[in-house]
Amino acid sequence: MLVRAGAAVSGLPGLRRLWRGGGSGAAACFPLGRALLGVRGADAAVFLQGLLTNDVTRLVAGDAPPAAAVPRALYAHALNVQGRCLYDLILYREPAGDIAGSLAKCGDQALVLTPDPRTEVMGWRLITKKGANLSEIIPGSHIGNIQDYHTHRYKQGIPEGVKDLPPGVALPLESNLAYMNGISFTKGCYVGQELTARTHHVGVIRKRLLPVHFASPLPKDNVPEGAEILTESGKSAGKFRAGGGEFGIALLRLANINEALCLNIAGDKVKLTASKPEWWPKNAGK
Numbered sequence: 065m066l067v068r069a070g071a072a073v074s075g076l077p078g079l080r081r082l083w084r085g086g087g088s089g090a091a092a093c094f095p096l097g098r099a100l101l102g103v104r105g106a107d108a109a110v111f112l113q114g115l116l117t118n119d120v121t122r123l124v125a126g127d128a129p130p131a132a133a134v135p136r137a138l139y140a141h142a143l144n145v146q147g148r149c150l151y152d153l154i155l156y157r158e159p160a161g162d163i164a165g166s167l168a169k170c171g172d173q174a175l176v177l178t179p180d181p182r183t184e185v186m187g188w189r190l191i192t193k194k195g196a197n198l199s200e201i202i203p204g205s206h207i208g209n210i211q212d213y214h215t216h217r218y219k220q221g222i223p224e225g226v227k228d229l230p231p232g233v234a235l236p237l238e239s240n241l242a243y244m245n246g247i248s249f250t251k252g253c254y255v256g257q258e259l260t261a262r263t264h265h266v267g268v269i270r271k272r273l274l275p276v277h278f279a280s281p282l283p284k285d286n287v288p289e290g291a292e293i294l295t296e297s298g299k300s301a302g303k304f305r306a307g308g309g310e311f312g313i314a315l316l317r318l319a320n321i322n323e324a325l326c327l328n329i330a331g332d333k334v335k336l337t338a339s340k341p342e343w344w345p346k347n348a349g350k
Contacts, residue, residue: 090205090206091202091204091205091206092207092208092212093190093198093202093205093206093208094207094210094212094213095207095210096210097210100191102158109124112155113251113254114253114254114255115254115255116142116153116155116254117140117141117143117236117241117248117254117256117257117260118139118140118245118247118251119138119248119250119251120140120155121251122135122138123135123155123157134157135157135178136157136176136178137155137156137176137178137179137180137189138154138155138245138246139153139154139155139182139244139245139246140152140154140155140246140247141153141229141239141241141246141247142255143236143254143255143257143260144231144232144255144256145255145256146232146256146259147235147236147257147258147259147260147263148231148232148233148256149229149230149231149232149233149234149235149236149239150231150232151226151229151231152224152225152229152246154180154181154189156176156178156191175191175193176189176190176191177189177190177191181246182222182244182246183220183222183243183343184343185220185341185343186216186217186222190202211308214308215308215309215311217313218275218306218307218308218311218312218313219275219311220275220341220343221240221273221274221275221313221341222244223239223240227289227305227306228273228305228306228313230289230290230305234315235263236256236260237260238269238271238273238315239273240272240273240344242264243343243344243345243348249261249264269318270318271302271315271316272316273305273313273314273315273316274313274315274316274339274340274341275311275312275313275338275339276293276304276307276311276312276313276314276316276325276336276337276338276339277310277311277336277337277338277339278307278310278311278312278334278335278336279310279334279335279336280310280334280335281309282308282309282310282312282327282334284308287304287307287329288329289304289305290303290304291303291327291328292304292327292328293314293316293327294325294327294328294333295320295324295325296323296324299320301316301320301323301325302314302315302317302320304327314336314338316338321338321340325337325338
């Protein structure tokens, strides 16, 4: 579940610091419908370390220096042997007693509350037991419209799921995995590591996933996957990945993002503009 909270939320200073909007100050919770899989055992971290792009040992308290903060969650991708994305996921450290400060009194309902590990603009992640009462965990909260969550993702250029990251097609660095804290370049070998590391060290990434804003709302269920995006002169600038209404994300050549662009839908052209998200690191995408 994704949580975005207003400044009026009491007892949760982390949520207050995160808020970037106005409104009533209430927390909006978005049930995301993603599965939760538990991996346990003495070799669990070693097993995941060889499969995923991020350094899973960071979640193991015993491997961290005494002064180091052990994260509650990590973002990562599972790649195929060609170094292309299969699935994106968030790993959570199993809580050991406390939940998150003032949430301890709701520990029988809330299992994990942690900042989204990808970027702070995505709010907080909350894992609860089935049937938990959100108003008891976060007083004054309400269930938001899931489409608002996806619109927010598109505006920020955050890919999620197999539509945004087609399995066997998407490349992790073009998908901004490094910007979203989802990869370690020092951890050693994992499936798909060779091509990814080579691309990183060469330092040339000509295409990236970017947020796009359409001049008019997209037709519902009528935009084919991978629809071509063209420059004004008719040259290919990239491909549409996903979207809804006036917002979406697309894989675009960085050399073309400041040009007039349009999405080609069965011969009809919808004008769009692309932008670099403010949360990207400085000098990113150059």
